[in-house]
Amino acid sequence: MKQKIYILGIVTVLLIFAGTMFKVNHLPGAGKMLSIGIFTLVIVFLPVALINNYRAEGNKRNALLYVITWITCLVMFTAMLFKIMHWPGAGTLLLISLPFPFVVFLPVYLIVTSKIENYNIYNTVFILFLLASISIFSALLALNVSKNRINDSLVLADQYNSFEKSITKLTGADAPFKSAEKHSSLINKIDETLAFVNECQNSILRKTGTTEAEWTTDPILSRYLDSREAAGAVMLQSQDPAPADRLGEDLKSIVSELEKMPECEDLAKLVPLLFEIREFDDSDIQWSEGIFAGNYLSWVLVYLDALEVNLHVIKSSLVMCK
Secondary structure (H helix, E strand, O other): OHHHHHHHHHHHHHHHHHHHHHHHOOOOOHHHHHHHHHHHHHHHHHHHHHHHHHHHHOOHHHHHHHHHHHHHHHHHHHHHHHHHOOOOOHHHHHHHHOOHHHHHHHHHHHHHHHOOOOOOHHHHHHHHHHHHHHHHHHHHHHHOOOHHHHHHHHHHHHHHHHHHHHHHHHHOOOOOOOOOHHHHHHHHHHHHHHHHHHHHHHHHHHHOOOOHHHHHHOHHHOOOOOOOOHHHHHHOOOOOOOHHHHHHHHHHHHHHHHHOOHHHHHHHHHHHHHHOOOOOOOOOOOHHHHHHOOOOHHHHHHHHHHHHHHHHHHHHHHHOOO
16 A cells, blocks of 8 residues: 555656646646646545555544644645636635644644654654745745746836837827828827726726836836736726726727728728737637736736827827828
8 A cells, every 4th residue: 555655646746846847848738737736646645645644553643633734735735736827816825825834733733742752853843844845935936926927017018108108299289290180089089098098007006006107117116016816806897887898898999980991991900909809709708808807917007008009109190190
C-alpha cells in the first residue's frame, strides 16, 4: 500500500510541476495539468496518505488533527489554484486561506501534540516554518500572478493618454476646419459618448479610490490594477440600462450613422474593429460581459482610454472635412 501511495505522490507532484512550467512559459494545457494535479493531490493523494498513516499509528486521539490537516490543505491549495487560473473569487479565497493555518490548524496541532509525552520540539518548529513558507507563497500570489500583463497595460495607458492630449487639440473648439453641417449631429453624438466614457472611467477609478490625475499622469499609483471585479461592479451594475449596455448602444449608433454617409464607407467598416463591438457576435458572450466581466482593472481602463482616442480620431476626420 505504501508503495502505491509513494507512486501516486510522485505522479501528482510531477503533474503539478509540469503544469507550473507550462503556465510560466504560457504553453497550452497548463491549466488542465495544474487543475488535475491539485485536484488529485487534495482529493485523492492526501486523504489516502493521511488515512494510511492514521491506521498505522492507531491513536484515535489524533483523529481531529488528521481531519484539520486535510481541510487546511484543501483551503490553501484551492485558493492557490483559483489565483493562478484567474478564476472569479480567487481574492476572497486567498483572504480566507492566508490566516486559516494559523487560526485553525496550528491551535489544533499544538493541543494534540501537547498531550504526547516526549514529543520532539523540532517537529513543531518545522511545522511553523512550513506554515510561514506557505503563507509567504500565497501572499506572493495575492500580490499579482500576471505582473507582466499589468505592466504592459500601464505602458499602453501612458501612450494612449499622451496621444489623447495631442488629438484633442485637433478636435477641440480651436480646430482649424469646421465640419459640414451634415456631420454636426454625428459629432455631437461622439462628444456625448466621449463624455460618457470619461464618466465611466471616473466611476471605476472612484470605486478603487484612485483619481483620474493618478491614472493619466502615473498609472502605477492606481490601486487594485489586478482586480477582476471592480470594473464589472461598476459597468454591469443592475440599473436600466447598465453603463456597459448604454455604452455599447452609443458605439453601435455611431457606426450606424457612419454607414449612412457614402464618404465614410471605409471608415464605417473599420470602426467596429476599433471599438471591438463585433468581436463577440459569433459567441454566447455579450459584448459588455466580454469587455468588463472578469477582466483586469488596468486593461478595462486601457480599453476606455483607447476608446476615447479612437473617438477623437473619428471626430477629427469629420471636423476637418471642409
